[in-house]
Amino acid sequence: MLFSRRLMLGLAMVSALAVPAMAEGPTEIDLFFPVPVDGKLARDMGTMIKEFNETHSAIKATAVYTGSYDDTLIKTRAAIKAGKPPAAVIMSANFLLDMQIENELTNLDALIKADGTTKEQFLGQFFPALQGNAVINRSVYGVPFHNSTPLLYINADKAKEAGLDPNKPPQTWAELTDWAKKLTKRDGDKVTQWGIAIPCAYDYCGWMMETLTMSNGGRYYNEEFGGEVYYDTPSMLGALTWWNDLVYKHKVHAPGATPGPAVSTSFISGNAAMMMLSTGSLTYVRDNAKFNYRVAFIPRNVRNAVPIGGASLIVPAGLEADKQKAAWTLIKWMTSPEKSGWWSRATGYFAPNMAAYKTPEMLDFLNKNPDAKTAVEQLDVAKPWFATYKTVPVRKNLEDEVMLVLNGKKQPKEALIAAQKAADETLKPYNAETSLKLP
Amino acid sequence: MTLIDRLWKDAPLATRNEITPKLGFVLTVLLALVWLIPFLWMGVATLRPPSDGINLMAELMPSLTPTLDNIRDAWEIGDFPRYTLNTTIICAGILLVQFVTITLAGFAFARLAFAGKTLIFYLFLMQLMLVPVLLIVPNLTLVAQLGLYDTLTGVMMPFFASAFGTFLIRQAFEAIPTELEDAALIDGAGLFQRIRHIYVPLSMPSFSAFAIISVTSHWNDFLWPLMVINSPDKRPLTVGLSVFTATAEGTQAWGTIAAGTLMVIAPLLITFLIFQKRFISSFVTSGIK
Numbered sequence: 001m002l003f004s005r006r007l008m009l010g011l012a013m014v015s016a017l018a019v020p021a022m023a024e025g026p027t028e029i030d031l032f033f034p035v036p037v038d039g040k041l042a043r044d045m046g047t048m049i050k051e052f053n054e055t056h057s058a059i060k061a062t063a064v065y066t067g068s069y070d071d072t073l074i075k076t077r078a079a080i081k082a083g084k085p086p087a088a089v090i091m092s093a094n095f096l097l098d099m100q101i102e103n104e105l106t107n108l109d110a111l112i113k114a115d116g117t118t119k120e121q122f123l124g125q126f127f128p129a130l131q132g133n134a135v136i137n138r139s140v141y142g143v144p145f146h147n148s149t150p151l152l153y154i155n156a157d158k159a160k161e162a163g164l165d166p167n168k169p170p171q172t173w174a175e176l177t178d179w180a181k182k183l184t185k186r187d188g189d190k191v192t193q194w195g196i197a198i199p200c201a202y203d204y205c206g207w208m209m210e211t212l213t214m215s216n217g218g219r220y221y222n223e224e225f226g227g228e229v230y231y232d233t234p235s236m237l238g239a240l241t242w243w244n245d246l247v248y249k250h251k252v253h254a255p256g257a258t259p260g261p262a263v264s265t266s267f268i269s270g271n272a273a274m275m276m277l278s279t280g281s282l283t284y285v286r287d288n289a290k291f292n293y294r295v296a297f298i299p300r301n302v303r304n305a306v307p308i309g310g311a312s313l314i315v316p317a318g319l320e321a322d323k324q325k326a327a328w329t330l331i332k333w334m335t336s337p338e339k340s341g342w343w344s345r346a347t348g349y350f351a352p353n354m355a356a357y358k359t360p361e362m363l364d365f366l367n368k369n370p371d372a373k374t375a376v377e378q379l380d381v382a383k384p385w386f387a388t389y390k391t392v393p394v395r396k397n398l399e400d401e402v403m404l405v406l407n408g409k410k411q412p413k414e415a416l417i418a419a420q421k422a423a424d425e426t427l428k429p430y431n432a433e434t435s436l437k438l439p
Numbered sequence: 440m441t442l443i444d445r446l447w448k449d450a451p452l453a454t455r456n457e458i459t460p461k462l463g464f465v466l467t468v469l470l471a472l473v474w475l476i477p478f479l480w481m482g483v484a485t486l487r488p489p490s491d492g493i494n495l496m497a498e499l500m501p502s503l504t505p506t507l508d509n510i511r512d513a514w515e516i517g518d519f520p521r522y523t524l525n526t527t528i529i530c531a532g533i534l535l536v537q538f539v540t541i542t543l544a545g546f547a548f549a550r551l552a553f554a555g556k557t558l559i560f561y562l563f564l565m566q567l568m569l570v571p572v573l574l575i576v577p578n579l580t581l582v583a584q585l586g587l588y589d590t591l592t593g594v595m596m597p598f599f600a601s602a603f604g605t606f607l608i609r610q611a612f613e614a615i616p617t618e619l620e621d622a623a624l625i626d627g628a629g630l631f632q633r634i635r636h637i638y639v640p641l642s643m644p645s646f647s648a649f650a651i652i653s654v655t656s657h658w659n660d661f662l663w664p665l666m667v668i669n670s671p672d673k674r675p676l677t678v679g680l681s682v683f684t685a686t687a688e689g690t691q692a693w694g695t696i697a698a699g700t701l702m703v704i705a706p707l708l709i710t711f712l713i714f715q716k717r718f719i720s721s722f723v724t725s726g727i728k
Contacts, residue, residue, distance in 0.1 A: 030669055043516065064669045067681055071665060074575070078666050081576050082583035086669075 029087035132384030142312030144352035169296035195252035217302030545608030
């Protein structure tokens with residue numbers, strides 16, 4: 001009987017594939033990593049892990065690529081629930097609080113103590129601005145790995161052409177609006193060159209809203225408590241109204257919500273003369289810009305302030321002790337001055353470890369590429385990235401509304417009222433367990 | 440008009456001089472061209488040298504100095520032969536098991552009488568309304584408990600039974616006259632022989648239609664394999680490709696992405712072109728010729 005013979009063959013094939021590899025000898029650990037910049041970095045990560053394995057014979061680490069930051073969170077959570085947690089994950093820095101609330105993280109205090117250092121000494125290696133997203137309730141839950149701040153990128157050639165001095169970049173929203181007007185070129189009703197481009201897609205949009213709100217004196221969320229966001233406030237209304245005005249009143253910013261890659265593409269192609277984008281794109285701009293460019297601080301309306309971005313290394317909950325120890329060894333190695341400096345030069349992210357900037361390779365690199373200093377200097381005014389209970393859905397509550405505004409379908413005020421209402425609904429279960437749980 | 444006339448020779452005689460079907464035909468050609476544009480762009484972008492710069496990236500006009508650099512780049516970033524093999528194993532494995540399960544289940548729902556048949560059938564159909572993302576965690580937990588985490592079998596497992604396939608085959612089997620089965624019964628054929636020699640051959644169009652739908656959907660599946668697979672050598676094409684498309688704060692090398700995408704869809708595209716006639720007819724025909 002042909003039919004059953006085929007079936008047997010199929011079953012034989014299936015069972016042959018189901019043999020898992022057995023581990024012997026070194027402790028085998030998995031590191032989940034997203035690729036936040038272009039794909040060649042996946043190879044760089046492979047190189048890094050290979051070097052780690054060659055220098056640590058007792059551990060065999062495997063780098064597992066896990067998609068975008070949001071996908072990495074989904075995969076990590078699913079793996080934890082399935083009882084197969086990875087040993088370490090490069091996790092978007094603003095997901096840590098949410099994971100800690102759900103008891104998905106290992107508290108790193110004990111591991112730090114076992115090394116004979118104090119928490120203060122350990123955290124002291126990193127820029128102060130980064131500590132807010134790594135420390136929860138005075139315990140360490142993450143180790144900063146690669147970080148960013150948003151920057152203003154300026155096409156210096158086009159600025160000169162428009163009679164502006166690229167060495168004196170705009171410092172306030174008023175100056176920036178003026179620059180954008182002067183840098184917009186029109187051919188009748190058609191715009192041939194936009195003055196400025198600001199990205200808005202899931203993940204990026206929330207980060208840019210936090211950036212603008214902070215420059216406007218505001219706070220996106222309650223830094224001390226994961227159950228509150230401040231969407232319906234004067235500072236955020238001012239920020240969104242200004243963004244909306246750039247599009248529909250001054251007509252110096254293309255209408256619609258533009259994803260990050262499209263923003264950098266239009267900057268590189270000369271279609272947009274300025275852009276606000278992460279320092280993580282700096283290497284790409286440096287390699288591809290056929291013109292002189294400058295990077296500058298994000299202009300202020302009320303004060304200079306930006307959120308940090310990027311990712312931290314975390315250890316999921318529920319690991320065996322030997323894997324946990326191996327993961328800790330890997331994390332310390334990856335965040336050492338040398339390695340984090342090397343990764344920074346490869347990506348454009350800045351190195352969170354302050355000592356990285358004292359290594360000869362880095363000093364040499366900064367001499368050749370002074371633009372890499374701007375993000376580090378901006379750290380003086382940087383603050384933590386928003387992190388709440390259910391960070392991603394709460395972020396999307398705002399992003400969906402902002403996209404409607406940029407697409408000309410809603411006015412800022414009503415959009416923010418709707419976003420606040422939706423976010424309050426998303427945060428409700430957590431508040432019911434905490435702030436509204438009364439004796 | 441000669442082109443249209445040449446394409447027109449298969450049209451039924453009665454409508455050959457009418458204008459309306461011709462309009463419809465022209466509209467179809469236009470739609471096909473619109474559908475082709477992304478594919479054309481992909482081909483053009485793949486062969487465009489990076490030195491052309493980003494400004495020409497959106498152009499449909501091919502570069503005068505085509506290059507294979509992008510293909511080589513994409514080829515080096517990912518282990519494409521390996522990814523293609525994995526994807527093929529996943530799709531073929533799922534399809535083989537599905538054929539067995541949907542044939543038997545379809546037959547049971549079409550021809551057997553048992554208690555609660557209608558209720559069970561509707562429960563079966565309810566599966567179609569579940570969002571797959573909803574099942575990721577329970578499915579992954581089960582796969583891990585079965586010891587199939589990070590195996591290709593683990594990727595295939597949740598799809599071995601298909602509600603849609605069962606429904607399709609049930610409809611096909613129901614359309615087959617019972618007289619044929621009765622004749623086989625008189626000749627002394629057993630249950631499985633009747634299924635094999637009467638039901639399955641007569642429902643071939645439905646089987647091939649289902650095969651197309653099953654293979655294309657699992658070929659393109661990204662999130663579930665991403666959840667199950669850790670080892671780089673077990674990645675399917677979609678996960679391998681996303682290494683250089685899913686970027687958060689960075690930027691994209693369009694030429695490399697186009698080349699990678701081309702490699703992912705090429706096997707499917709070629710298969711479709713070879714079996715085109717058969718595919719189209721299997722969607723159109725049903726029942727007995």
